[in-house]
Amino acid sequence: MRFFSTKNNAVSVGFKDALFQGLAEDGGLYMPETIPHLGTDFFQSNLSYSECAVGMIHPFTKDDLTLAQLSDICELAFDFPIPIKKLNETDSVLELFHGPTLAFKDFAARFMARTMSHFLENENKEITILVATSGDTGSAVANGFFNIEGIKVIILYPSNRVSAIQEKQLTTLGGNITALEINGTFDDCQRMVKSAFQDAELRSRFTLSSANSINVARLLPQSVYYAWAWKQCGENNPIIFSVPCGNFGNLTAGLFANRMGIPVEKFIAATNANDTFPYFLNSGTLQDQDAIQTISNAMDVGVPSNLDRIQTLFDDDINLIKKDISSWSFSDDETKDCIQNIHNNFDYLIDPHTAIGVLGLNEYREKTNSRTKGIVLSTAHPGKFADVIEPIIGENIPLTDSLQIAMKKERISIKMSKKFSDLKDYLLPK
């Protein structure tokens, strides 16, 4: 399978190159040249999670990985439970936060780390992974790539805009992981990373790679849990997926799963106050916005990179996008009310990101009266956002063991301005 750049169809690379390059040289994002339709037979067969993953990912990676190699990677990467919590007859929550850093980013980070490690095993090469994070990507990448031979990870995160727990998870590992604390927003961090990729001098001195959702290898493993959730519903009918969106990688992965054969009535792209996408669907205009700080901080993205991919998937036709995706934005107050309501009505705790997803599904039901089964993707463990949730519910949330350990460690980060030249000076000291 070849992967082409969203900026220029003529630029195309194989899976391994797409994985290691992250961003195409022209600044475009890699897209698979086709998304194979696997048919419902495949999805209805009795497969384990990692077998399902292998079946879905193999068409994209078969030029570079044998089935056996891909199987080993998937079995190691996806070794945690993925429960579905049923709220009522129609609505369920897919808990994607049982990996080591308690957010769904573990799926992609663990897959990428193991895949890269596989390719580097026989090459005497060092690569540097540059990653911008609004919180959870950094932790998942740090954890997934920690101690992997031949890989150095540099994480850029916005100062004062990640939760205490997130910060601890990405600044306390040491070893091959370095955390840069940027005096700016997530978008600034993302811009710095993009500039680094386009800088000829850096490209010539380092083998730079990225682990952001600009990397197509992140989307492939994320498609799998959509299929898994649909299988668990035990129906042959389309269902609804409500996805709390920031950089729109998760939603794009869902669109891939849909093209591969998972029937979907509607995708709901639920956002916080960062409403670039719902605004786009309503008005037809894409506006670059500065990120607004909210309590669902991992979704504080003003310019979601995966919009390029979504537009490519729908041939730049906004009406086709609207047929498949509805999108609404919700405020922090609505988010807090939702956390409280779900706690009161179902004795169930959700984190602020998941709450945005629940609000999206509720809005869709109000607007359409649809009674189709709906799944909200739950992207983080509530314990990760205890500082937000505890005052809302008036109770303490006990820290999980892994969080307790992280909280006790000393945080080590390097403070930096949001100027690309400072990042470059750091990477290439004179």
Ligand SMILES: *Cc1c(COP(=O)(O)O)cnc(C)c1O
């Ligand atoms: C990253 C993240 C999101 C947003 O996912 P995208 O793929 O960037 O849209 C939502 N919730 C949590 C908890 C996250 O960490």
